[in-house]
Amino acid sequence: MSRPQLAAARSDLDPDDGWSLPAWVYRDPEFFRVETERVMRPSWQVVCHLSDIALPGAWHTLEFLGESIIVVRGKDEVVRAFTNVCRHRGSRIVDGSSGCARKLVCPYHAWSYNLDGTLAGVPGKDGYGALDMSEHGLAPVEMEIWRGFVFVRLVPGGPSVAEMMAPYEQRIAPYRFEELRALGRVTLRPRRVNWKNVADNYSDGLHIPIAHPGLTRLFGRGYGIEAEENVDRMWGALIERPSANLSERMYQKLLPAVPHLPEDAQRLWLYFKLWPNVAFDIYPDQVDFMQFLPVSPTETLVREISYVLPDDRREMKAARYLNWRINRQVNAEDSTLIARVQAGMQSRSFTVGPLSEEEVCLRSFCRRMRSLIPEARLHQPPEPGWSSRAAVSRAR
Structure with a gap:
């Protein structure tokens, strides 16, 4: 049955429901600029854990969409969040990903800031x-602490992290x-792919028994997925x-x-992906977070770290x-997969692909992207400049 026939047979549904996003949105510069504003800037991003900034003066930074957030x-x-930008001439204040200071001092003209900003x-x-100090x-940045993890958001609005994770x-x-x-x-870890290909792959359950023999040996055929409004869960x-x-x-044998x-x-x-690009891998032995940070239409930076509870058992x-x-092997397998998809999406022969009813997370992701x-x-x-024309149309 063709796509129009499917739509006619199920006229109560969105005709695009059950189909992937088109290939061009995984490489197009103008679409990338639009999703940066409508998808990424209003999204929550994890910076660190409270234990990483346990002492007064301790700081962590996140580089995201041209912003440096401290x-x-x-x-x-x-704990507070600010842009890492001096209010005098716009210089970055601190360098690196972490540190500790009594005051934040700009290296350009030595304007200094208290730890409360x-x-x-x-x-x-x-x-x-008459300078009013x-x-x-x-400049403050919206921040939320959820279960010890520090999140920031460049544009306010929408649910909190706690509201997003409430079902779990x-x-x-x-x-x-x-x-x-x-x-x-x-x-x-830099990857020469669009961030959506990383996110799609993370929430895709169908490839597990085919592309990840190690996970299949560990889980058998018992890998599950489900989609809530703001969170995907896999297990x-x-x-x-x-x-x-x-x-x-040995992991099976030694895991206490x-x-x-x-x-x-x-x-x-257990795996969770928070809309649109933050993931938590939760194991009995440790917890990892991972972010798929967009760099360009075809470049993504995967940012990750592991956290554990104190446990000295051998x-x-x-x-x-x-x-x-x-998981090093799983990551290598996934890196190969997403590179193959990104390369294939350059072909003019591919536009959209059908999604199985089992691909609930990908269906949910596509629906939300199309709504935004x-x-x-x-x-x-569309013809170049479509985003400006659409903005004018919305303003009328």
């Missing part, structure tokens, strides 16, 4: 006339996120049959019981190492 713990123990000092202040503090609070609560500590440091429980792979078999987790979570690997240390080995950017319904890119 979260810092004040002398009053309050207020302007503290201006060399040669008399030369600026209270009006030139660091009871499932997540036993993992004691608030007590986590970093294992290692943040890593950045797989370790089966009892020993894997033929040494790292997987975790007293604070319920029985059904002892051998469960079996737990071994399990965490084996988890890393297993209606041009994503078009099989071919």
Whole structure:
């Protein structure tokens, strides 16, 4: 049955429902600029965990869409978020991903800021006339702390992180996120693909038994997926049959019981993707976060780090190492997959593809993208300048 026939047979549905986004939106510069404004800037992005900025003066940064955002713990123990930009001439204030300071001092002209963002000092202040120091503090950024993780959002509006994750609070609560500590440091992995290809792949369940033999040996055919309005959930429980792979078999054998987790979570690997590009991988032995940060229409930076609860058992240390080995292979397999898709989308022969009814997360993602950017319904890119014309039309 052709696409028009399918639409006619199910006229109560959106005719695009059940079809992928068109290939051009995974490479088009103008679409990238539009989704930056409508999708990414209003989205929550994770910066760090509270344990990463435990002391007054400790700070972490996030580079996102040309903005440098700093979260810092004040002398009053309050955590705040600002743009990492001096209010004098626009210079970046701090360099690097983390640090600790009594004051934030711009390296250009030495304007200094208190840890609460207020302007503290201006060399040669008399030369600026009636400069109101209270009006030139660091520009604040919306921030939310959810279960110990610090999130920021460039454009306010929409649900909070807590509201987004509300359907799963009871499932997540036993993992004691608030007590986590970093294992290692943040890593950045560039990928020459559109960010949506990374996000699509993360929530895709159909490729698991085909492209990830290791996960299939661990989970059998028991990998599940579901989509809520703001969150995708994926999961797989370790089966009892020993894997033929040494790292997987030893992980199955050595993973110890975790007293604070319920029985059904002892051998469960759990994944969440928060709209649109933040993911949490939750294991009995550790918790990872991952972000798919857009750089250009065909470049993405994958940002990730692992967190753990204090546990000195040798079996737990071994399990965490084996988890890393297993997932290093999974990441390599996924990197190859998304590169193949990005390359294939350059072909003029491909526009949209049908989505199985089992691909609930991808269907949900496509629906939301089309609602925010209606041009994503078009099989071919519109004439250049379409976003400006659409903006004028909406303003009338």
